[in-house]
Amino acid sequence: MDRSFKDAALVIIGHGSTQNPQSSKATLDHADDLRQRDLFAEVRVGFWKEAPKLDQCLEGIAAETIYLVPNLACKGYITGEVIPAAMGLTGTITERDNKKLVLCDPVGTxxxxxxxxxxxxxxxxxxxxxxxxxxxxxxxxxxxxxxxxxxxxxxxxxxxxxxxxxxxxxxxxxxxxxxxxxxxxxxxxxxxxxxxxxxxxxxxxxxxxxxxxxxxxxxxxxxxxxxxxxxxxxxxxxxxxxxxxxxxxxxxxxxxxxxxxxxxxxxxx
Structure with a gap:
């Protein structure tokens, strides 16, 4: 049985695209799947190249712990530089404004x-x-x-x-x-x-x-x-x-x- 994280929120981070809507479809589908499982207090998505953007996707989340999962193939420029800069992260765990932000490894790893x-x-x-x-x-x-x-x-x-x-x-x-x-x-x-x-x-x-x-x-x-x-x-x-x-x-x-x-x-x- 899947473990429940009912006191935490999940944000799935995707690349996104301004040219091809199919680029975000998989991330949106996985978010819908996990919402239906009712394991988290809230499930959201955030994208680098399209809305909702990385610097906006955390707004209004009530949960104190927020897990950020890059829906990417590997660690690299996006996980090491883009995501931390856009979301104000200081490391794997960032604590601010009474929130605990946990940056997970990308799915491809x-x-x-x-x-x-x-x-x-x-x-x-x-x-x-x-x-x-x-x-x-x-x-x-x-x-x-x-x-x-x-x-x-x-x-x-x-x-x-x-x-x-x-x-x-x-x-x-x-x-x-x-x-x-x-x-x-x-x-x-x-x-x-x-x-x-x-x-x-x-x-x-x-x-x-x-x-x-x-x-x-x-x-x-x-x-x-x-x-x-x-x-x-x-x-x-x-x-x-x-x-x-x-x-x-x-x-x-x-x-x-x-x-x-x-x-x-x-x-x-």
Missing amino acids: HPLMAEVLADRACSIITEHGLHPDHTCLILVGHGSSRNRKSAIQTEAVAAKLAEMQLAADVRTAFLEHPPLVNEWHNDTAKGNVIVIPFMISNGLHGAEDVPRLLSLDPLDPALIHLAETGTPAGPFERHGRQVWYCRAVGCERRIADVILRQVESASRI
């Missing part, structure tokens, strides 16, 4: 993320009768030429998936640095390829950029159905392989459980 990804990969492997020896799982991260933290976290999760032996070949690919997504077919010889974005929202990167780099059309009915329902798209025949494409892992319903686990971990500090 929790061990449960590997299980969420494994469940999605297994659903495709089982439904289509894929043999692990002939299957490659590619985890796609954003990456950054300036900060390796995103790549490091993606690689760490990929390593855990490899240990599970779901597929004989588990690899990473990135948007901004090698190994690049559009070179995937040069990196594996397996006939079955499952691609899952290690991203938190199904914004432009997950819905358009990654598919195009895989030579998939974002307007393909199967990809539109994927965005609407979460049902993996494929198989597509590309470079002599069978390719399945999944939506960003951050859209999976179990991410609400990951958010709760991050709160539970932070409550023990």
Whole structure:
């Protein structure tokens, strides 16, 4: 049974976007899920790039303890600089105005993320009768030429998936640095390829950029159905392989459980 935090509030922090409303949908969905569980006195959201903004989302919260969970893939610039500056945080725990603000680790760093990804990969492997020896799982991260933290976290999760032996070949690919997504077919010889974005929202990167780099059309009915329902798209025949494409892992319903686990971990500090 989930632990109750009825005397505390939860604020889920997302990136947000001024251009793509889908960027915030996953964060809003997880907030709705956790509200329905009635575990917190209040559940809110706050965003860097859209309303409600980080410097406004705490206004009017009555609870004395407020847990802040970044709905992000890794620690980095946003968790280390943007969130603290916008919300006036002085560390993991900030006490002011008779409130205790607890900054939790981002969802992408929790061990449960590997299980969420494994469940999605297994659903495709089982439904289509894929043999692990002939299957490659590619985890796609954003990456950054300036900060390796995103790549490091993606690689760490990929390593855990490899240990599970779901597929004989588990690899990473990135948007901004090698190994690049559009070179995937040069990196594996397996006939079955499952691609899952290690991203938190199904914004432009997950819905358009990654598919195009895989030579998939974002307007393909199967990809539109994927965005609407979460049902993996494929198989597509590309470079002599069978390719399945999944939506960003951050859209999976179990991410609400990951958010709760991050709160539970932070409550023990």
